[in-house]
Amino acid sequence: MKSTLTKLSVAISATLLSTSALANFDFDLGNDRSLSFGGYVKADARYVSGDVAYGDQWLGNGTVLAEDASQFRIFANETRLNTKYTDGDVSGFVEMDFFGAGGNEVISNSKGPRLRHAFVSYKGLLAGQTWTTYMNTSAIAETADFGTTMMGISFVRQGQIRYTMGAFQVALENPESYGVNTDASTPKPDPKNDGLPDVIGKYTLNADWGNISISGVARQLNTDDGKSHTTIGGGIAGKINTFGKDDVRFQAHYGELGRYVGTTVAPDLYNGKAETTTAFNVAYRHFWTETMRSTAIYGYGKTDESNRKNTHWAVNVFDNLTPKLAVGFEVGEMNVNDPTQAVNNGKGSSYYGQFSMKYAF
Template sequence: MLKRSGFKTKKLLLATSLLAVTSAANAGYTIKLDDDNKITFGGYIKADARYVDGNIAATDYWYGGGTVLPESQSNFGISVNETRFNTKYVHGDVTGFIEMDFYGDAVAGGGNEVISNSSKPRLRHAFIKYKDVLVGQTWTTFQNTSSLAEAADFGGPLVASAFIRQGQIRYTLGGLQLAIENPESYGGYRGDKTTRDDSVPDFIAKYTFKGDWGNVSISGLARQLKSVTNQSESAFGYGVAGRIKTFGKDDFRFQIHGGNVGRYVGVTASTDMVGEEAEDTTSIMVAYRHFWTEDMRSSVFYGNTQTDLTDRDRSHWGVNIFKNFTKQLSFGLEVGNFEMAESDADSDYVQLSAKYVL
């Protein structure tokens, strides 16, 4: 008889494990074929009901920018696009991982809110890992995923978080990680959002200190950017991020970034280049998570990004509560605000989320 707790035959074992919310795979059913071969299937189903009111147009989640409206509007919507699935293949020292969600553009497929609400699968991760070397697409090495806030609004204050998935070659030695990653110069003339193909890969170094107390990472970024006139500009940025355990199961999460971090931080809140100059960005994100009971918790978070050339000043704060009804099923409620101060615009939101971890 099959049970969720697992069963074992001569060459087959089925087991279930719950992983961290911010990891690439949120859950997994592992089929162990033998001592060196196993396949894990995971992901989650998430439904969001979201009400937005203000003069920044409603989106499925807040990122670093938005469309400023001539006057305040309200919007209500229900979506399931954050839903995702993944597969991990392990053969001895070799691991392959693929993950997709449903934020892909559905216009060409005919999806709309009138009839079908269709959306296309979108590739998130696809990488191969052999011992200490990783090749493929996944979270940038510059990022500390454990420091992201737990939020109903996907990712929390992305406006001030390091948050990019891209192609890379990464080497890990203990707490040290070195990587070359896909280059792209984002921005150009003041207010322009064009991108150019770059010829020199981005270089990233990160060291993570870990212990029973949590973790803190220090990262550095070096790039050779291209302007719209094809001129080169050297750019350097830094980041300090982590998750610190406090009382009981509570934790404090933070990210601080500065320098020419550009597209690596804030999800379009800042650009790499403005004219012929590299933009300087300062970002800070803080979050505190408190467990009221074993199955109920809340997070309060705040993020702000400011830039020197485009004079952007953007913030996002939120407060939420989540309750697990089983280990796999949880419901959450969140209220918050997203602001683009340089445009004198902001929107409030209320979001109810239901999440079933596979």
């Protein structure tokens, strides 16, 4: 045991002191215990041109500009590190990336670490912060833009207590009444009356051809004038293998889903009413060779109360220079139709191109 720990310490120290990125570490500590380190380094060069304001990634909504603008940036925010410790039936997992607060582009370009996941699991029980149970992560397409087509997918991490029974999962998750009651231009959280957890259930069918999941969420939303709304919504998502190594990935959502779908395309509340969202995303990935592949993707998000209707399309090509080093290029367009914005009646679009290089540990 002492020898194992010594080797572990030496390996970690040598890596941290080296100029190269962390490598993939898996250590058997004996007595049914193990420790692993993982993650990846990702560098991106991104160019955006149009009248939707630049972002390092597209979200479900964007800020419409009075005039066209162009911006180019090189960054490595998406880089992430994780570690997992297993002790018999118990495991703990922690992951961070670098989308947190930090410096500026004048001097250091520093970015603070941000907690992504932190949870413990034991015999089907999970507690901590991770992807919402509502999500089907396999239905998210491969893209250079970290946001993919956000307005069409479910993309939420939060605190929760989840229990998995075979193909069925049920969870109590962190509540948040996000939205506006009077000022339509300034979405804001109003959590003071959020006294009940969100309840989520999901059933996933797995087979040789892929998987399909059906999920639903029930919540109590609260306004700042003391009113509450009981809301429900649901979705279907999956990944289907087609020809050879090709696959199609899809998501479709409808209901009073708010923040669970679209990453800002829809607030939970709008002018005191629960927002209803219709969203879908479809992506097809084709392998040109054993390692070279392309994805064509389209996302759509529509809201009833705020009357937003946003879309995002993209096409890309990726190839692996080595089994763990991938490079890719993507082009696409973000379209915003958001009447709550005064500039240009809330209508705008921007094209973008992005080059990415990712080394997975």
